[in-house]
Amino acid sequence: MHTPANILFWILFLAFVVLMLVLDLGVFNRKAHAVGMREALGWSALWIALAAGFAVLLYFHGHRMTGDPAHRNSQLSLEFITGYLVEEALSVDNLFVFLLIFRFFRVPPKLQRKVLFWGILGAIVMRALFIGAGVALLNRFQWVMYLFGAFLVYAGIKLIFQDDEKENPADGFITHFAQRHLRLTDDFANGTFTVLRNGVRCFTKLALVLIVIETTDVIFAVDSIPAVLAVTHQPYVVFTSNIFAVLGLRSLYFALAGLMDLFHLLNYGLAVILTFIGVKMLAANYFEIPTVYALGVIVVVLAGSIVLSMLVPPKQRTNSVDQAR
Numbered sequence: 001m002h003t004p005a006n007i008l009f010w011i012l013f014l015a016f017v018v019l020m021l022v023l024d025l026g027v028f029n030r031k032a033h034a035v036g037m038r039e040a041l042g043w044s045a046l047w048i049a050l051a052a053g054f055a056v057l058l059y060f061h062g063h064r065m066t067g068d069p070a071h072r073n074s075q076l077s078l079e080f081i082t083g084y085l086v087e088e089a090l091s092v093d094n095l096f097v098f099l100l101i102f103r104f105f106r107v108p109p110k111l112q113r114k115v116l117f118w119g120i121l122g123a124i125v126m127r128a129l130f131i132g133a134g135v136a137l138l139n140r141f142q143w144v145m146y147l148f149g150a151f152l153v154y155a156g157i158k159l160i161f162q163d164d165e166k167e168n169p170a171d172g173f174i175t176h177f178a179q180r181h182l183r184l185t186d187d188f189a190n191g192t193f194t195v196l197r198n199g200v201r202c203f204t205k206l207a208l209v210l211i212v213i214e215t216t217d218v219i220f221a222v223d224s225i226p227a228v229l230a231v232t233h234q235p236y237v238v239f240t241s242n243i244f245a246v247l248g249l250r251s252l253y254f255a256l257a258g259l260m261d262l263f264h265l266l267n268y269g270l271a272v273i274l275t276f277i278g279v280k281m282l283a284a285n286y287f288e289i290p291t292v293y294a295l296g297v298i299v300v301v302l303a304g305s306i307v308l309s310m311l312v313p314p315k316q317r318t319n320s321v322d323q324a325r
Helices: 007-028 037-066 073-105 109-140 144-161 173-181 205-231 235-247 249-263 266-282 291-311 318-324
Strands: 194-197 200-203
Touching (some): 007 037, 007 235, 037 073, 037 235, 037 249, 073 109, 073 205, 073 235, 073 249, 073 266, 109 144, 109 205, 109 235, 109 249, 144 205, 173 205, 205 235, 205 266, 249 291, 266 291
16 A cells, blocks of 8 residues: 655644644633633634644645645745635635524534534545545546536535525434434433433434534535636645634634625635535636636635625524524
């Protein structure tokens, strides 16, 4: 089995991820508590700063870190930034889904952080598998690039025309399947995932919430992994940009949970981005759109959708949330 030339940097990055997760769960958040805006913004700023620092490291040491001498360090750093921004943008739309799920199950604020922590841990494993499979397919079968590109264009067009009153994923197939086939309690059992009731081990309501969160993340990954693979095929850059975005997702949720309606036009911006990236992928063999231009398009579209969201009054989205209760 071939050992990657940059195996040390894979190990170092994975060790960094494990360290941050251990510090998060075992040191900074040992006790369940509701996350305030100030704390959430602080953690969000920290994760963004860490991602920015990693981009700087790639700028100076990209060849060693990726084991890829064929690309300039500046190009590797730019691809990381672009991939990270794409993942962060797609994550913002996912946050509204998390909000619906928590409201549907009436998860207390102090338990939401725990669910998102374990959800993110599962997401890291699933993203690693998706990325590995995606890179392997692209390297072996050139035509897969057109399949990914077509899927992204389809996803972008579908996002434009989707109904704002879409079905709450918390009231979907996975929830009903789990309720039929698992022993479930109707309470959170003080924040545990399993509990012993009358001598029988049962899953709690919190475990059901985690199952729904994990399955929705699989759906999110189907969009996000091809999107970042359209930016770069470099495995180390794809993985690290994706994981940095996932690690910051939880704090971003608590920072933006009360501001979701301000981003009511973000769906249209994300639709344009997905369609653009899909077209970029489909046209790669005919003409190349430089990464710096792609980054510029993404930034302009995101900024434009956010500014328009603030200028144009939002439609009432509370109906879908109220119906979910």
